[in-house]
Amino acid sequence: MATQTHAKITALVMAGKRSGVLDPLAERAGVAQKCVVPVGGMPMIERVIANVAACDRIGEIRVVAHEPDEIAAIPSIKALMDEGRLVFRPGAFNLVDSVFSGAEGASYPIMITTADNCLWLPHDYAEFIDKAIANQAGAAAALARKEGVIAADPVGQKKFYEFSDGGYSNCNTYWIGSEQALSAAEIMRGGGQFVKFPSRIAKAFGVVNLIRFFLGWGTKEKLFAQVSRRFGFKLVPIEMSNGYCAIDVDNERTFEVTERLLAKRNTSAA
Numbered sequence: 001m002a003t004q005t006h007a008k009i010t011a012l013v014m015a016g017k018r019s020g021v022l023d024p025l026a027e028r029a030g031v032a033q034k035c036v037v038p039v040g041g042m043p044m045i046e047r048v049i050a051n052v053a054a055c056d057r058i059g060e061i062r063v064v065a066h067e068p069d070e071i072a073a074i075p076s077i078k079a080l081m082d083e084g085r086l087v088f089r090p091g092a093f094n095l096v097d098s099v100f101s102g103a104e105g106a107s108y109p110i111m112i113t114t115a116d117n118c119l120w121l122p123h124d125y126a127e128f129i130d131k132a133i134a135n136q137a138g139a140a141a142a143l144a145r146k147e148g149v150i151a152a153d154p155v156g157q158k159k160f161y162e163f164s165d166g167g168y169s170n171c172n173t174y175w176i177g178s179e180q181a182l183s184a185a186e187i188m189r190g191g192g193q194f195v196k197f198p199s200r201i202a203k204a205f206g207v208v209n210l211i212r213f214f215l216g217w218g219t220k221e222k223l224f225a226q227v228s229r230r231f232g233f234k235l236v237p238i239e240m241s242n243g244y245c246a247i248d249v250d251n252e253r254t255f256e257v258t259e260r261l262l263a264k265r266n267t268s269a270a
Contacts, residue, residue: 008059009129011052012102015045015065015115016091025255032070035115037249040262044249045115046074052113053080055125063115064102066091103182109133112174116249118258120173124245128238132175137236140175143168148243153257156247168239169246175238 015035017023023034031037035045045063052058061080065071068088072078080086092098103110111129113120132140146160146167160167176182240246249255 007107009057010106010108010110011058011061011125012089012099012106012110012112013045013048013052013061013063013115014095014098014102014112015063015071016095016098017066025249025252033065033067034249035065036070036074037255039118039249039255040259040266043074044118045071046076047118048113048115048120049077049080049086051120051122052125053085054122055129056122057126057129058111059085060107061086062089062102062106063087064089064091064098100182103176103179108176108178110176112176114172114248117172117245118249119244119247119261124240124242125173127241128173128175131238132177132236135236135238136234137175137238138177138181138234140177140236140238142171142173142238142240142245144171144240144243144246148241149246150243152242152244152261153247156254156257168237171240171245172248173245175236 015033017026017033017035022032023037025037026032026034029037036043038044039047049061049063052061063071063077063086065088072081072088077086089102089104092101099112102112109132111125111132113125128140128142143161146169149157149160149169157169160169244261247254247257247261249258
């Protein structure tokens, strides 16, 4: 599908912080919030914003943050603000209400990603957007195949969403096609982590779908179709080509993994 027939989408970059808690990575780096911790020699949010901005499918960029001044002081981000392409929106008490805050008054469709998704490249965002449009998604979630994630990080993640067509990992990137579909953001209330906290699947998707999920009944497409009927609009799983899309900077171990993969990427490009 030719992307030029579609208006540019809005990107929400979630860059909030847990209220009253200093992230260990931020404390070690001597900064006030995790999103400005240097990874591979660059504040992680600067890297994410640069790759989002370089994707030609994306127009306005909205950064949802509790402490925007520290982020806005980064020269490349300030330049995007001066161009009028990037704006800040206030973070709320929790992730879902922060999404609602970021989306207020925005043009749809909206792509939501996080400030610690340091390994995504412009072509990854383009792939996600193109597949969401091609599938006429009301809402969508990016997933990476188990084999690709393990290839990128062999000693990392041990738990995956298991479907009859294989195991998958969440990539913390989402598609909201319309204001009606914004209700899908309720899925993220509590921070996701459905594999660790099964009750969240039951609350978001229903008990029957929870049973299907853990028994591996059907493909991911079949489960998402069942969930779509519950929500009243089309919810689509978007399989990403690159396993690294499922790796974000969440702790010391994933920080080191991300730095190693960035270094390898830079060496390959040299």
